[in-house]
Amino acid sequence: MNKDSVVPVAGTDQEATTGPAGQHDDDESYILPQIVLAEERYRVIGEILEEVYRPGKERWLVSDMLDRVLLHKYLGVPVFLVTMWAMFTFTFEASRVFSALIELFFEWLGTQASLVPVPWLQSLIQQGLIGGVGFILVFVPPIMFMYLSIAVLEDSGYLARAAFVVDRAMMRIGLHGRSFIPLLLGFGCSVPAIMAARTVDAPSNRLTTILVAPLMSCSARLPVYILLAGVFFPAFAGTVVFAMYLLGIVMAVVMALVFKNTLFRGESSPLLMELPTYQRPTVHGVFRHTWDRTLLFLKKAGSYLLVGALVLWCLSYVGPGGLDVPLSESYIALLGHFLAPVFAPLGFSWQIVSALVFGLFAKEVVVESLSIIFSVEGGAAIGAALTGVLTPVSALALMVFVLLYTPCIATIGTTHKETGSWAWTAFSVVYQLVLAYLMALAVVVIGGLLVA
């Protein structure tokens, strides 16, 4: 039997197929049913192979060979990090020119919209629609490139190895297995990540997974990173985006460890997964996956991001003084000024604070709000506006805050649905806000000291 047909168990170097003794408090000899099933299945496979298959010494599988390194005890994690870095560098750097072309198109469209004779309609089209939704569409190329990279990794069979390697690292520091698959889904969207926590066995482990899954950086946060990294760290933008995703994983692991040692004391259980043989990804398959996921983003932009842009424009156009008030007297400015003192230690101006509040609806709205609030169209102009209200250190703090605070309303709803408790839902929101604030503050303090 070749190596990859053995069921690898994270944290045990592919040796054990049973859960650790005592994982059920009431029964020391309890073994998980799925592990028993897997053992039985491979026993039968082994018996059949013994009868029909004679392994020759000269035959060897490419998959086995690659797994020797990709699942290596020490090299597995560094190789995974190289792959991730390569993915984000490709996502950011190679998509820039296509984003610039889309931006040029919307700039031209904005010029055409200036011919509209009705002032409020002109403002709605230029600042609300083009400045809001149009600006979000500038981020379609990087999102598409990221989905392309994920599709290649997924179709090649490497993503399953990545889950195995990281889960093994998690098991070594005492965390339960099985939760990395839901966490991995969190790179796409927090909602399916929280729902996938159903596969985690014990209730305490499941709750831990639900609580930490939103810390993984979902694709909706990507436009925020790309905008800020492109403006403040243009030479290292790919590396900065990679660092954000890495920080998400680290924070998820750290918080899981904190919860395990405080709220939910329980035993770890191993990740039992069947690793597929490596495949050469097909062009058709990769592009199909990429297009399907990009289409979802475009639908989102054409539906509630459009509605969001209209609402945001209304709030920036209307104020207590009536219609067409200066931005500083609009409702959006009132909201921003009201909360700004709380975020003053982080160096966030009222414009940033307003964008973060609206970002609770969906993370893409942060970028949309910034564009509308600054009443500008196009990256260069918003870039100049951002450098006026943020320093590189506070921009980094803003990225960390966006990474760690509650992803969106849909995530809150799913958390409630999956936990069945408003108390745990409120805890999830509050701890994420506090964590985001403290981590952003740490960035400001440490960054300030380093700059000084």
Next chain:
Amino acid sequence: MRRPRMSLNGKVREQYGGLLVMSVIGAAAYGALGLAECLAGVGLTASVAGHPDLVRGAIMLVVAMVFAAGVRPLRRREDDAAAFAVVGVLLGGILFVIELAVLLTDMLGWALRLEDWLSWSLMDSLDASLFLFPLCASLLALLSLRSTSVSTGGDQP
């Protein structure tokens, strides 16, 4: 289920000597340039190519580690010793493809005279990975050619 097969012990084992040389060269080249990039990243030296980047240097050091990890198994002629060299070349290939994609898109931006690329020059997008992978790939190609000529008896008296 059909699975890709490779007669490793036969054909590849003949190349262990060559793979060993390639692994040593790969480890030394990626290691030296990765270290130089790390030093440039913390401001101690000038960058080898492009912008100095500490993480980029660390990434190259990981590739060097993969090559280096294969040296001992190759010397001992272990069964799956070639895996480290193959994965090393694979990682080098991924970095090469990405840097090439970045270089080509930058060229496109420059050719279209987009604002951000007006002052772009070829040197801005050059990276050590662009030179190192062709070096390793050439060595691998040379090994394959030599192995082919040996197995067909081309070089034998």
